[in-house]
Amino acid sequence: MGLPGRTRFLLGLFEHPVSSCLWRLALLFLSMWTLDAQTAVETKPFYIWQTGPWGRCMGSECGPGGSQSRAVWCAHSEGWTTLHTNCDQAQRPNNQQSCFRVCDWHKDLYEWQLGAWNQCIPVLLRNAGALRPTMCSRGEEGIQTREVGCVQRSNGEPAEDAICEYFEPKPRLEQACLIPCPRNCVVSEFSPWTSCSKTCGMGLRNRIRFVLAPPLFGGSACPNLTEFQTCQPGSCDGEENLFSLRVGPWGPCSVPLPRQARQAKKTARGGNKRSRESGKAPKEGKKQSREGETPPRGEKPPRESNKQSIEGKKQRDDEKQYPGKDKNSKDEDKLSRNDNKQLNRKLDRANGKPDRPSRQADRPKRQKKLKNRGKKEKIRDKIKGRLRERGKTKDPEAKELMKKKRLKNRQNRPGGKFWDLQVGYQTREVMCVHKSGNVEALSLCSQEMLPITFQACVVPKDCDVTEWSPWSACSKDCYDPNGPTGERARTRKVSQFSIGGGADCPVLEEREPCSPLGDAVPPCTVYSWKTTEWTECRVDVLLSQQDRRRGNHTGLCGGGIQTREVYCVQAGADAPPKLGSIRSKEALRPVDSELCLGVAPNTTQLCHISCPVECEVSAWSAWGPCTYENCQDQTTKKGFKLRKRRITNEPTDGTGNCPHLVEAIPCEDPSCYEWLVVKLDECVPDNEKECGPGTQIPQVQCINSDGGFQCPNISALQEVRSCNDHPCTVYHWQTGTWGQCIEDSSILSTNTSVGRIRGDDTSCSVGMQTRKIICVRVNVGQVPPKKCPDSLRPDTVRPCLLPCKRDCVVTPYSSWSPCPTACPAGNTRRQFRKQHRKRIIIQLPANGGQDCPEALTQEQECEAQSVCHGYRWKTHKWRRCQLVPWSIRQDSPGAQETCGPGLQFRAVSCRKQDGGQAEIEACLKVASPMPHLSQLCQVPCQEDCQLSSWSKFSSCSADCVGVRTRKRILLGKSKKRDQCKNNQMYPLSETQYCPCNKYNAQPVGNWSDCILPEGSRVEGLLGMKVQGDIKECGQGYRYQAMVCYDQDNRIVETSRCNSHGYIEEACIIPCPSDCKLSEWSNWSRCSKSCGSGVKVRSKWLREKPYNGGRPCPKLDHVNQDQVYEVVPCVSDCGQYVWVAEPWSVWKVSNVDLRNNCGEGVQTRKIRCMLNTIDGPSEQVEDYLCDPEEMPLGARNSHLPCPEDCVLSDWGAWSPCPLPCTQNQTRERVAYPIRKPGKDKTCPPTTETESCKLNSNCFHYSYNITDWSTCQLSDRATCGNGIKTRMLDCVRSDGKSVDLSFCKELGLEKKWQMNASCVVECPVNCQLSEWSSWSECTHTCGLAGKLWRTRTVIQAAQGDGRPCPSQMKQWKPCLVKPCYSWRYSSWSECKSEGARCGEGLRFRNVSCFVSDGSEIQDSSMVNEVLCGDLELSVEGDRLIVLQEACTVPCPGECYLTDWTVWSPCQLSCVSGDDLGFGSVQVRSRAVVAQDPENLLQCPEQELEARPCTGGQCFEYKWRTGPWRGSSRQVWCERSDWINVTGGCLEAAKPVADRSCDPPCTKPWSLCTEAGVCGCEDGYTEVMTSDGLLDQCTVIPVLEIPTAGDNKADVKTIRAFSPIQPAASAPGRAGRTWFLQPFGPDGTLKTWVYGVAAGVFVLLVFIISMTYLACKKPKKPQRRQMNNRLKPLTLAYDGDADM
Secondary structure (H helix, E strand, O other), X not given: OOHHHHHHHXXXXXXXXXXXXXXXXXXXXXXXXXXXXHHHHHOOOOEEEEEOOOOOOEOOOOEEEEEEEOOEEEEEOOOOEEOHHHOOHHHOOOOEEEEEEOOHHHHHOEEEEEOOOOOOEEHHHHOOOOOOOOOOOOOEEEEEEOOEEEEEOOOOOEEOXXXXXXXXXXXXXXXXXXXXXXXXXXXXXXXXXXXXXXXXXXXXXXXXXXXXXXXXXXXXXXXXXXXXXXXXXXXXXXXXXXXXXXXXXOOOOEOOOOHHHHHHHHHHHHHOHHHHHHOHHXXXXXXXXXXXXXXXXXXXXXXXXXXXXXXXXXXXXXXXXXXXXXXXXXXXXXXXXXXXXXXXXXXXXXXOOOOOOOOOOHHHHHHHHHHHHHHHHXXXXXXXHHHHHHHHHOOHHHHXXXXXXXXXXXXXXXXXXXXXXXXXXXXXXXXXXEOOOOEEOHHHHXXXXXXXXXXXXXXXXXXXXXXXXXXXXXXXXXXXXXXXXXXXXXXXXXXXXXXXXXXXOOOOEEEEEEOOOOOOOOEOOOEEEEEOOOOOOEOHHXXXXXXXXXXXXXXXXXXXXEEOOEEEEEOXXXXXOOOOHHHXXXXXXXXXXXXXXXXXXXOEEEEEEOOOOOOEEOOOOOOOOOEOOOOOOOOOOEEEEEEEOOEEEOOOOOHHHOOOOEEEEEEEOOEOEEEEEEEEOOOEEHXXXXXXXXXXXXXXXXXXXXXXXXXXXXXXXXXXXXXXXXXXXXXXXXXXXXXOOEEOOOOOOOOOOOOOOOOOOOEEEEEEEEOOEEEEEOOOEEEOHHXXXXXXXXXXXXXXXXXXXXXXXXXXXXXXXXXXXXXXXXXXXXXXXXXXXXXXXXEOOEOOOOOOOOXXXXXXXXXXXXXXXXXXXXXXXXXXXXXXXXXXXXXXXXXXXXXXXXXXXXXXXXXXXXXXXXXXXXXXXXXXXXXXXXXXXXXXXXXXXXXXXXXXXXXXXXXXXXXXXXXXXXXXXXXXXXXXXXXXXXXXXXXXXXXXXXXXXXXXXXXXXXXXXXXXXXXXXXXXXXXXXXXXXXXXXXXXXXXXXXXXXXXXXXXXXXXXXXXXXXXXXXXXXXXXXXXXXXXXXXXXXXXXXXXXXXXXXXXXXXXXXXOOOOOOOOOOOEEXXXXXXXXXXXXXXXXXXXXXXXXEEEEEOOOOEEEEEEEOOEEEEXXXXXXXXXXXXXXXXXXXXXXXXXXXXXXXXXXXOEXXXXXXXXXXXXXXXXXXXXXXXXXXXXXXXXXXXXXXXXXXXXOOEOOOEOOEEEEEOOOOOOEOOOOEOXXXXXXXXXXXXXXXXXXXXXXXXXXXOOOOOOOOOEEEEEEOOOEOOEEOOOOOOOOOOOOOEOOOEEEEEOOEEEOOEOOOOOOOOOOEEEEEOOOEOEXXXXXXXXXXXXXXXXXXXXXXXXXXXXXXXXXXXXXXXXXXXXXXXXXXXXXXXXXXXOOOOEEEEEEOOXXXXXXXXXXOOOOOEEEEEOOEXXXXXXXXXXXXXXXXXXXXXXXXXXXXXXXXXXXXXXXXXXXEEEEOOOEOOEOOEEEEEOOOOEEEOOOOHHHOOOOEOOOOOOOOOOOEEEOOOXXXXXXXXXXXXXXXXXXXXXXXXXXXXXXXXXXXXXXXXXXXXXXXXXXXXXXXXXXXXXXXXXXXXXXXXXXXXXHHXXXXXXXXXXXXXXXXXXXXXXXXXXXXXXXXXXXXXXXXXXOOOOOOO
């Protein structure tokens, strides 16, 4: 069924009602099914392929061809992994790819290539939608990018980044940057208005400003620097002069044409003379227009550079045509000069010399000259012909000889071979200019005299030099690869100097480093450091100021300091072979220390002196049996009992200082005993070997030598008797100290003096020492020798070794120090200086050797110096003034042939200071700039007045008295001319008052450092410098400079004020004081009475250090005034014991009266006693004994009844077996004293208890204490010491017990009880000598200082005295005036002979004096004071006294001169430099003179350049007070300069305030907020819509004040001091206005406060009134105890009680 049929079917269904309902249901189900289908489509799973990172490139070879893989998996869109089949297999990524396998050697083939950073782009532009800030403060943050890629090093071909990333990470592609804020151009304020450019008519006034800071970083450009204003002083009387004569610049210097060319030109010119004369007027205009031809309007005239280049080309063509005057032309020139002289004389006699024509008569005379020219030429031709005839008569050989002579004279003339001077001429252009700038015909400017268009000049020539000379020999003539290289030079000479502005000379000398090579070159001398022997170790220099041992240095030991001297010698110096070290040192001569390279060896070092070990002996043995003194001689019946002791610690200096070791007692019935060897044990081989040498131990017995009886047993050898039963008669031999070792005459030996190194113990001979021996009875004194056993008599003589004599050894004298060679140029005075040499002690004398020489240094005067080799220029006389050739200047109006301006030359040569000739190159290198070779001159005409030069002023007899004069005279024919005798125009004398000089001196500058007088230092041996012994304090002097001024406040030499230049004042340098401590206290008792503890000793702080003294050691952190030293200690646990007295008698408490027995109590006293060898000796404090072991002092006891068994006290508990366990027991027993009676039994006699750990059974172990502090000898200050620690036996419960408990258990002792240690020595800082005073920091002025320095030789160590902070000292220099050459200001630019155009301006160079500071301005003084100075201005030796300039024509618009460079300015924000560098600027402004030419003005110019340094400037808006509705607003720089353009325009304050609608109400005004308000004294009444309705007077509360009640009324409202205060009519003064209402009509806050205060005050007054008026209650009576209670004071801990 088709679509129409279906449609009809559906429509039919809709027509039936039931069908319609069914159809609707079907549609509903259909729509639901469709929705489910869509949902099913939308929720269909979505799978994608995902990949991991590529793995490492793998392969067998390096380079391309490797492969790498990665993981590929299928993932659901929600992120979980699924089967691969769920993803599209066609889109599966590759899991493998080829790659480049990188190896280590690829690092040399590939590298990162870094591109340049791109432009900084703001960050906000990269973020879409971000708004850029309207105001910029510091700058805008930006990002700049660059390209980075991996490339091949060889050709730069790109490669994969992974290759380079294998070796180093990829460099960053972006970096942060800062885009600075735009900086607008900043200009200054306008200058005042100039005067009107015209005196009549319409002119212009200008005012200009200059640029202070250029526009930067896109800031706004500079505004116009010039403002114009029309002006009209008045109307002009006649016609305005519209034309001005302008001259152009001088053209290049041209060579005059040869005579033949001039004559040919004359001939050609003579034929056309009439035509020129007839058409003179029109052609003159054409000529001038040709010379100064101007292009049509709208076109610019050709540039001067083009004109000069054309003229320069013309000059070169002339030079090619006429390169110079050859011999013939020079001869002809001389001939023509003679002809001209004679011709001029004849013309003068014939025609006379008329006066110089005036401007009005110039043209008629010019015509007259043209008429007489033919006559003059005829006369000149006749004279020349006669002269030629005369010349022909001369011999040709004579003529040639004269030419050679002239040539020789010309060459021998000073400077003639260097300067080929040639006079030329230069011309300039003259134009007539309209005020609009157009060039017109010269005839329009005919009212003015035409200026000179020619002048003489020097034909320019470039400098010409010779070829280079060969290289000179190398300055180093030896081979040293590690040393500095030499230098060689080559030079060239000047053959032609630069003259007339030609090219300057090139470099005349070249230098280059060199090193001589070749087998024949000897090696260079090498220098090395040598040292002397170390001096003896000194301990005293380390002692503090308070140490009592400083006065007695004997016996000091421990750490010390020793020094030596270091000097430089030539290494490898020839020394005799097989010679000791001292001999080799003798062969080495000290040289200058600067020749030695490297760091010099130390001159000080720490050392150690071993402390003496005291002799220690054991205790005495028991007395031996009575024996014969000599068993071989038994005739006497007298014997001796002996007892001995042995040395337990050997002393340092031998056993001679030990006490006696044997004592004897006389006895009766002596016997003799000897040892009997019973047997020898087996031989035990040494070193645990099986065979070889070994040791046998004998078994011996002591037997009586008489009968062979055995010695008695030990008990028989001891005798016990009561003390002091009989007097002790003990004898012993007492020995004295050994005497000095003297030479034994019986032994033939020689004690020769040898040189040896300290420490070498070789001796030269054997000597003899003796000592005294006496017999001494104990407690009695010396007795006869027979009382002591003679067999025990010590030796009185012993041999000894005599030390060798050691002579003093010094080095040879060093070479003499060089004499000063430098001297100031021009100083011919002899300088007598001294030179020195020294020698050094390298071995001190000892043992009677030869002493050292007293003189170790020598000095002598330097030989008289010759004159300093300086060079100077010598100028010779000026030659004759040469004029421009007449052929060139004859057409000039007013020119005369024999007079006028010209040019003259002089020769310059080089001289030594002594006047001898020198090469010209020496002066070019050393001397000042070469003097001028030429100058303009004037050949006076006959009518000119000629005057001599001024003489010197006459001398004054005294200052301030009389006058001084100078004179000059008229020369030649001027003496007869009347016009020359006019003294007003030509004064012949000048008079001056004699100078009146008055001087005053005054101090200047600060006081110098306090300086000790020279020689105040005390030096130790060999230059050893110990700060403790050096006088670095005490009285010194400080200095202040004096300056001398004359009456004009100009600085002069201090000698003018009769001053030596300084004020001297005594001063004190405080001496350093070390930290002072008390002596060590005694050691405290051990902190524990049993076991390990500590004992302490302390020092108290007596005085703190000051002025750089030695600091205190580390003080206790609790008590800052004490220094503690703690050492461990172990107390014998048995040294304090409890001693119990016997029990007292029973005190029966429950008595059985029948049997007299029962229960009772017994007591006894318990005391803590000090236990000694002899038993308890004295009672001590109970806390010293162990409280756990304290016996009972009382016990309950039972008094036994008859027939009771009586037992003894319980015995001690048996020890528990170790280790302690609970299964073990201990017991104690008692024994019966009385047996029991019938039917009675004894109690148990044994008591048992189990062993419990830490209760009745204990384990024991060793405990080791901490190390003690490093303990030194009493004689030592620092150095090597010993630290100790101790063992302690500790019970398992932590209690210390006697060491015997651990010893009985046989515990292992594995610890070292003693160890060596070092106490750091307190080394004081040691400084070098003060250096010599430096040169003055300023050659002149007030700020000069002399400095001297010192260095640290030995830095402070430990608690030594620190180095002082002052390592430099200064004192002022002698004040000298600062003389300098300075330019004066440029004169006004003047164009000679014309109103405008190219001209010259001039300045002078004068001598100025100043004090060297920027405060005082320089003053001009006499040039004689600068006579010793080189003629240079600010370091520039090229003195320029004139320069070309341009005079603007009337009406011309021109640029000003460049301003000076502005100060360097940094780009800063709030004083912080942004790091963009600094810049400075200069500018040129436009100046206009005529309103009509403003459009032709050039553009203003601006130049900026970077500079170093600079300062930050801030710009702020400033406002003035309101004047009505306006005020002044301006921008101010931080240096208080008003500027335009530096402040932010967005922050500019409002300058005008206006309200809308305007404020028309009475007493209303427009406020700064732009709304209407009221004046002071009025309050605003506002309308409902917020507008001002009216201003009402504020209610006034008048508060009268002291004085006039009506004239002094104040107001609480602020008022303007500028405006008058509002007051009532007829009432003067001010008023306080209490204004309760605000501007909106509501009450102010303070009104509520005042109301609340008044309310509180009223409440308070009412309350007080009520209390005062209230009737008091009657007091209740209480019965008081008549007895007074005691006053009880309770102390609450307050210290004030």
